[in-house]
Amino acid sequence: MLNPKFGASILSWIPPVWTPEAGLHAIKKTAETGFDLLEILLPVSMDFDAETVKKQLKEHNIEAVCSLNLPKNCHIPFHPLEATTLIKAALDKAAILEVGFLGGVLHSGIGVFTGLPRTKEEEVILCQVWGEVAAYAQNLGIKIGIEPINRYESYICTAASETMTLINKVNASNLGLHLDTFHMNIEESNFRDPVLAGGSKLYHVHMTDSDRGMLAEGNVHWKELFKALSEIDYSGALVLENFSSEIKGLVGPTSLWRPSKYNAEDLAKGSLAFMKKMVEKYK
Numbered sequence: 001m002l003n004p005k006f007g008a009s010i011l012s013w014i015p016p017v018w019t020p021e022a023g024l025h026a027i028k029k030t031a032e033t034g035f036d037l038l039e040i041l042l043p044v045s046m047d048f049d050a051e052t053v054k055k056q057l058k059e060h061n062i063e064a065v066c067s068l069n070l071p072k073n074c075h076i077p078f079h080p081l082e083a084t085t086l087i088k089a090a091l092d093k094a095a096i097l098e099v100g101f102l103g104g105v106l107h108s109g110i111g112v113f114t115g116l117p118r119t120k121e122e123e124v125i126l127c128q129v130w131g132e133v134a135a136y137a138q139n140l141g142i143k144i145g146i147e148p149i150n151r152y153e154s155y156i157c158t159a160a161s162e163t164m165t166l167i168n169k170v171n172a173s174n175l176g177l178h179l180d181t182f183h184m185n186i187e188e189s190n191f192r193d194p195v196l197a198g199g200s201k202l203y204h205v206h207m208t209d210s211d212r213g214m215l216a217e218g219n220v221h222w223k224e225l226f227k228a229l230s231e232i233d234y235s236g237a238l239v240l241e242n243f244s245s246e247i248k249g250l251v252g253p254t255s256l257w258r259p260s261k262y263n264a265e266d267l268a269k270g271s272l273a274f275m276k277k278m279v280e281k282y283k
Contacts, residue, residue, distance in 0.1 A: 002230040002283040006275055007037040007065065007239035009206070012268050015249025018043045020052070027056050033268050037063035039239045040097075041104070044071050046089050050096035057097070065204065065237055066094040067104035067147075075109035077122035077156070080129050087133045095140040101237075102137065103145035103178035103204045106130075107163075108156035110149070118156050126156065127170050134172035145178030145203040150186040159187045160194030167201065180206035180241065181220050191221045195228035202234060206241040207275060212254065213242060214262055215271040222278060230282040238279075240271050 013029045014022040018041070030038040038057070042048060057064050068090040070076070074083040087106060094102050107126060130146070137144050146167060148157040157163045160177060167175055177198040181191070188194050195202060209218030216222060243250050244267050245260040262270065 001233055002226070002279055003233075003235045004205075004229070004238045004279060005036040005063070005236070006034075006272055007039050007237045008033070008035045008268055008272075009039045009067075009239055009241045010041050011243060011250065011254070012240050013247070013264060015247060016041055016253050017249065018048055020049065023053060024056055027053075027060050027062055029265070029268075031060040031062050033265065034272060035062070035268075037065060037237060037239075039065050039067055039237070039241075040099075042066055042068050042090050042093055044068075044074075044086065046086075046093060048093055050093045054097050064097055064099050065101040065103065065239070066090065066097065066099050068102060069105040070107070070109050072109035072112050075112040076107060076129050077125050078112070080125050084129050084132055087129075088136050091133065091137050091140055091142055094142055100141060101143050101145065101203060103147055105147050105149055105154070106133075106144065107146055108154045110153050113155055116155075122156070123166060123169075127166060130166075130170045130175060131172060134170060134175040138172070138174050143174045143176060143203050145176050147178040147180055147206070148183060148187065149180070150183045158183075160184075160197045164197050164201065176201035176203040178204040178206070180208070181225065182206070182208045182210065182212065182241070185210045185218075185220050191225040192228040195225065195232060195234075199232050202232065203236050205229075205234075205236065205238050207238050207271070208240065208242040212256070213260065214267055215240075215242070215274045222274075226278045226282040238275055240268060240275075242267055242271060
C-alpha cells in the first residue's frame with residue numbers, strides 16, 4: 001500500500017543558506033501549508049543549532065529529515081577522509097534532531113569532473129566511505145539515502161541502476177536510494193524502473209517537475225511514478241523540491257533564469273494537493 005509522508009524542502013521557502021531566522025520561517029510555512037515534515041538541507045559549515053531547531057519543530061508539530069550535498073572539497077574519490085568527516089558530522093546533527101534519515105548528494109562534489117567516466121578505483125573508494133558512514137549511522141539509528149543526479153552535475157552516480165549496484169556492493173542494511181524526479185527526467189528512460197530497482201531500499205523521493213515548477217505542469221510522467229511507488233508499497237517521504245524565483249536568494253544557486261509562474265506558497269500548496277490526489281488514486 002502506498003502510504004507516504006508529505007514533505008517540503010527548506011528550498012521551498014528559503015535560500016540554501018541556513019540561518020536561525022530563515023530556518024524558523026521554513027518550519028512555520030511548512031506547518032501552515034499542511035505538510036507532515038520538513039527536509040533540512042544541512043549547511044556544509046555545520047553551523048546549525050540542532051537543539052533549538054528540534055524544539056521549534058516540536059512546537060509546530062512538524063517532523064524532519066535531513067539532507068547534505070557534498071562540496072567540491074569533499075568529492076569522495078579525491079577527498080575520502082574529508083567526505084567521511086563531513087557526513088559523520090551531518091549524522092551527528094541528525095541524531096540531535098532525532099531524525100532517522102540523511103539523504104542527498106553523498107557521492108561526489110557537485111560540479112567536479114575528470115572528463116572521464118567513473119573508474120573501478122573510484123568505486124572502491126566510494127564503497128569504502130559509504131560502508132564506514134553507514135556503520136556510523138547504524139549506531140545512531142539513521143538510514144542513509146544516496147541521490148543520483150544528472151550528468152551535468154556529476155559523473156559518479158547519475159542513474160538508479162548504477163547507484164543500486166554500488167549500494168548493494170556495500171551491503172549495509174541502512175544504506176539505500178534517494179530518487180529525484182528532476183534528475184530522473186534527464187537520466188532515466190522511464191519513471192517505473194528506477195523505483196522498482198530501489199524497491200525496499202528506496203528510502204526517499206524528491207518531487208519536482210521537469211522545469212522545477214508546479215507538479216503536473218511539466219514533462220514528468222507522474223502516473224507511471226505513482227503506480228510504481230504503489231507497487232513497492234512505498235512508505236517513505238515525498239518531498240517537494242521545486243523552486244520559486246520569488247525567493248531571491250534561490251535564483252543563482254538553482255539557475256532560475258526566468259521568472260517563476262508561481263510564488264512560493266502557491267507552488268507548495270498546489271504541488272501538495274496534487275501529490276495527495278495521486279496517492280489517493282494509487283494507494
